[in-house]
Amino acid sequence: MRSSLRWSNIYLWLVFIVLYAPIIYLSYYSFNSGGSMHGFEGFTLDWYKEVFADTRLLIILMNTLVIALFASVISTILGVIGAIAIHNIRKRTNQNTLLSLNNVLIVSPDVIIGASFLILFTMIGIKLGFASVLISHIAFSVPIVVIMVLPKLQEMSPTLLDAARDLGATEWNVLTKVMLPFIKSGIFAGFFMALTYSLDDFAVTFFVTGNGFTTLSVEIYSRARQGVSLSINALSTLIFLFTMLLVVGYYFITRRSRGQVSGQQGSGKEWGLVNK
Amino acid sequence: MRAAEATFPSQNVAPRTRNFYLVPYLLWMLLFVAAPIILIVYDSLFDVDGNFTFANYGHFFTPVYMKMTFSSFWYAFLITAFSLLVSYPAAYLLTRTKHKQLWLLLIILPSWINLLLKTYAFIGLFGTYGAANAILETIGIGRQQILFTDFSFIFVSVYIFIPFMILPIFNALEELNPSLIDAARDLGASPWTTFRRVIFPLTINGVKSGCQAVFIPALSLFMITRLIAGNRVITLGTAIEQHFLVTQDWGMGATIAVFLIIAMAIIMILTGNRARGRR
Incomplete structure (x- = not known):
C-alpha cells in the first residue's frame, strides 16, 4: 500500500512537471542575456525593457485589452438576456433545442468559426479590423455566458418571483431587485469566462483581423514564425503572471461566494468550460 | 434541481x-x-471565379484530399489515444490524493495560459540546442532532430489537450460510488478485474466527453502544425486556413469546412450528448 501510494505520487508529480516545464523554461530564458533559448549566459532585464519600449507592441496590448473588455461586457449582457429567454420558455423541447443551438459555437472548432465569420463579414460589408474582431469575440462569448448563468436561474425558485409580483413589483423591479441579485455569481463567472476567452483567442481573430489590426495572440504567432526572440519570452512571462493573477483571483472570489450561499465544495466542474 | x-x-x-x-x-x-x-x-458551391459548381465536392474526393483527410483523422486519433492513456491514470490518482481540489486546480491551470505561449515554449525546448536535446545528449543518445517531426507535433498536441481529458474523467470518477469498488474487492475481484468490470464501465461517460473534447479540436488544429510540425502535417484545419487566407480559394476551404462539420456531428452523436457529460 505504501509503495503504491508513492508511485502514484511520482506519476502525478511527473504529469505536473511536464505541464509546467515549458512555461518555466520560457520564463527562465526571458532573463538570458545570451539572446537564445539555450545556454544561459547572464541575468538581464533587457528583454523586458525592450517590451516596454516597443510602442507598437503596447498599442497591440491596448487593442487586446479594449477588445476583451468590450466583448466581455456586451456578451455578458446578451448572454444574461439569452439565459433568461431560454429559462422563460415553457416547453421543455423548445428549451432543449435552443440550448443545443446555443452550444453549436462552443463545440465548433475555431477554424470553422473563423472561416464562417470571415465569409459573413465580407458579405455584410463590415471592414476587417477592430469592428470585425470585436463582433466575433462577442458572438463566440455569448453562449458561454448563457451556459454559466442558466444553472443559477434554474436554482431560483419561481415562487420568489411570484412573491415579488404579488407584492406589487413591476417587471423591471423583479428583474433588477430579485432576479439579477440572485444570479449574480453566475453573471460574474460568465463575464470572467468571456474575458479569458477573448484574451486567449487566436484562431478566430486570425481569420477576421485584416491587415491593419492585430491582437497579442496574432502578433506572437507572426513573431514566433520568424523564430525565437527573447522579447517574446519576456512578454509571455508577463502574460503568464497576469493570467495566473486573474485565475487565482477568480478562484478565490467564486469559492468565497459559493461558501456563503450553499457551503458546497468546489467540484472542479466550474472549470469545465475552459475547453478550447 | x-x-x-x-x-x-x-x-x-x-x-x-x-x-x-x-x-x-x-x-x-x-x-x-x-x-x-x-x-x-x-x-x-462556388469556384474561385465565383461560378456556381459542384466541382469542389468532386475535388474533395480526389486522392490528394482523401489522403489528407485520413492522415488528419489518424493524427487526431493518435492524439486522443495518447491523451487518454496519460489522463486516465492521472485523473484516477487525483481522486485518491488528500488535497484533490488543489491538485486539480494545478493541473487545470496551464489550460488557461495562452495556447500560443505554450507552443512557442516548445520551439525552444525542442530546438537543436534546446533542453530536450541536452537531456538526450547526457543520456548518450546524442542530438536529434525533434522539432518539425511527427513526434513533436503529437507530443505538443497531447500536452495541450491533457487537462481537457483529465477534467471530465475526474468528474466521472468523483461521482463513482466507492462502495462499489469495495464490493468488487470483497467478492474477490483482482484490482485489474475491478478496474475493467466496475470502474471503467462506470466512468465511460467521462471518457467519452473527454475524447470528444480532444478529438474535434485535434482535427482542426492549424497553428501547431505550422509552428511545431513545420508544415509537414496537414490537418483539415490547416487546409481550411490555407484556402481561406493564402490561396483565397474560399469555395474549396468551405467545402472542407462542410466535411469537418459533418465529421464533428457524427463524432458528437457517437460519443453521446455533450451537455450531459459536462453537467
Whole structure:
C-alpha cells in the first residue's frame, strides 16, 4: 500500500512537471542575456525593457485589452438576456433545442468559426479590423455566458418571483431587485469566462483581423514564425503572471461566494468550460 | 434541481416578458449560428471565379484530399489515444490524493495560459540546442532532430489537450460510488478485474466527453502544425486556413469546412450528448 501510494505520487508529480516545464523554461530564458533559448549566459532585464519600449507592441496590448473588455461586457449582457429567454420558455423541447443551438459555437472548432465569420463579414460589408474582431469575440462569448448563468436561474425558485409580483413589483423591479441579485455569481463567472476567452483567442481573430489590426495572440504567432526572440519570452512571462493573477483571483472570489450561499465544495466542474 | 423542475414546470413565468428577452437572443443566434453555417454551405458551391459548381465536392474526393483527410483523422486519433492513456491514470490518482481540489486546480491551470505561449515554449525546448536535446545528449543518445517531426507535433498536441481529458474523467470518477469498488474487492475481484468490470464501465461517460473534447479540436488544429510540425502535417484545419487566407480559394476551404462539420456531428452523436457529460 505504501509503495503504491508513492508511485502514484511520482506519476502525478511527473504529469505536473511536464505541464509546467515549458512555461518555466520560457520564463527562465526571458532573463538570458545570451539572446537564445539555450545556454544561459547572464541575468538581464533587457528583454523586458525592450517590451516596454516597443510602442507598437503596447498599442497591440491596448487593442487586446479594449477588445476583451468590450466583448466581455456586451456578451455578458446578451448572454444574461439569452439565459433568461431560454429559462422563460415553457416547453421543455423548445428549451432543449435552443440550448443545443446555443452550444453549436462552443463545440465548433475555431477554424470553422473563423472561416464562417470571415465569409459573413465580407458579405455584410463590415471592414476587417477592430469592428470585425470585436463582433466575433462577442458572438463566440455569448453562449458561454448563457451556459454559466442558466444553472443559477434554474436554482431560483419561481415562487420568489411570484412573491415579488404579488407584492406589487413591476417587471423591471423583479428583474433588477430579485432576479439579477440572485444570479449574480453566475453573471460574474460568465463575464470572467468571456474575458479569458477573448484574451486567449487566436484562431478566430486570425481569420477576421485584416491587415491593419492585430491582437497579442496574432502578433506572437507572426513573431514566433520568424523564430525565437527573447522579447517574446519576456512578454509571455508577463502574460503568464497576469493570467495566473486573474485565475487565482477568480478562484478565490467564486469559492468565497459559493461558501456563503450553499457551503458546497468546489467540484472542479466550474472549470469545465475552459475547453478550447 | 431536476426533480424540482419536474414537479413545478416553469408555468409560473410570466409569458409577457418572454418575447422581449427572446428577440435579441434569437437575433444573435440567427446572425452568428445559423447564417455562418448556411454561408459555409453556400460558399462551397462556388469556384474561385465565383461560378456556381459542384466541382469542389468532386475535388474533395480526389486522392490528394482523401489522403489528407485520413492522415488528419489518424493524427487526431493518435492524439486522443495518447491523451487518454496519460489522463486516465492521472485523473484516477487525483481522486485518491488528500488535497484533490488543489491538485486539480494545478493541473487545470496551464489550460488557461495562452495556447500560443505554450507552443512557442516548445520551439525552444525542442530546438537543436534546446533542453530536450541536452537531456538526450547526457543520456548518450546524442542530438536529434525533434522539432518539425511527427513526434513533436503529437507530443505538443497531447500536452495541450491533457487537462481537457483529465477534467471530465475526474468528474466521472468523483461521482463513482466507492462502495462499489469495495464490493468488487470483497467478492474477490483482482484490482485489474475491478478496474475493467466496475470502474471503467462506470466512468465511460467521462471518457467519452473527454475524447470528444480532444478529438474535434485535434482535427482542426492549424497553428501547431505550422509552428511545431513545420508544415509537414496537414490537418483539415490547416487546409481550411490555407484556402481561406493564402490561396483565397474560399469555395474549396468551405467545402472542407462542410466535411469537418459533418465529421464533428457524427463524432458528437457517437460519443453521446455533450451537455450531459459536462453537467
